Amino acid sequence: GESVGLHLPTLSVQEGDNSIINCAYSNSASDYFIWYKQESGKGPQFIIDIRSNMDKRQGQRVTVLLNKTVKHLSLQIAATQPGDSAVYFCAENMDDYKLSFGAGTTVTVRA
Amino acid sequence: EAQVTQNPRYLITVTGKKLTVTCSQNMNHEYMSWYRQDPGLGLRQIYYSMNVEVTDKGDVPEGYKVSRKEKRNFPLILESPSPNQTSLYFCASSSSRGETQYFGPGTRLLVL
Numbered sequence: 001g002e003s004v005g006l007h008l009p010t011l012s013v014q015e016g017d018n019s020i021i022n023c024a025y026s027n028s029a030s031d032y033f034i035w036y037k038q039e040s041g042k043g044p045q046f047i048i049d050i051r052s053n054m055d056k057r058q059g060q061r062v063t064v065l066l067n068k069t070v071k072h073l074s075l076q077i078a079a080t081q082p083g084d085s086a087v088y089f090c091a092e093n094m095d096d097y098k099l100s101f102g103a104g105t106t107v108t109v110r111a
Numbered sequence: 112e113a114q115v116t117q118n119p120r121y122l123i124t125v126t127g128k129k130l131t132v133t134c135s136q137n138m139n140h141e142y143m144s145w146y147r148q149d150p151g152l153g154l155r156q157i158y159y160s161m162n163v164e165v166t167d168k169g170d171v172p173e174g175y176k177v178s179r180k181e182k183r184n185f186p187l188i189l190e191s192p193s194p195n196q197t198s199l200y201f202c203a204s205s206s207s208r209g210e211t212q213y214f215g216p217g218t219r220l221l222v223l
């Protein structure tokens with residue numbers, strides 16, 4: 001079946017460096033993608049989203065890039081901070097009511 | 112404060128003992144959903160509701176029931192829990208179709 005997946009389950013980053021988290025999707029009909037951050041003991045928290053009519057969207061210290069040609073999504077975090085340590089999920093809008101999540105990437109920030 | 116609340120946050124029960132996990136949102140959202148989260152599997156959708164009295168199955172509905180009698184509440188019912196339903200459960204809501212879903216804090220369930 002079609003699914004959303006993340007390339008790496010873990011990512012270790014030096015504080016102050018930029019982080020890049022990747023995600024591949026296989027449903028070419030998906031038109032809405034979301035990145036969530038989940039800290040230990042909490043529910044997923046919305047970070048940023050992007051619709052398929054865009055290639056790039058920027059937020060505060062975060063940028064999402066969408067490459068529809070190769071069905072690839074990435075989240076870039078600028079100047080990574082200790083508070084960025086968490087599990088990051090990409091989610092794909094399969095239809096108007098269903099989100100399909102990847103397994104997640106655990107980001108650890110080294111001091 | 113806009114939020115999604117779940118109760119209880121932690122629950123230990125035994126096989127076969129019916130339980131209900133409540134979910135409530137104060138954002139007047141039409142859409143609500145239940146997910147379970149298991150290690151290495153991410154979040155999988157159990158059931159969702161498009162509006163009052165309108166519900167449908169997600170990816171893993173077996174062993175679960177839901178109801179949507181009021182817009183703000185969307186309880187998850189386990190009629191006869193089994194150990195394979197031990198998991199972390201999240202409720203989520205969004206304003207409409209295709210919009211961002213906001214998640215509750217989670218309910219950790221252990222079925223012995």
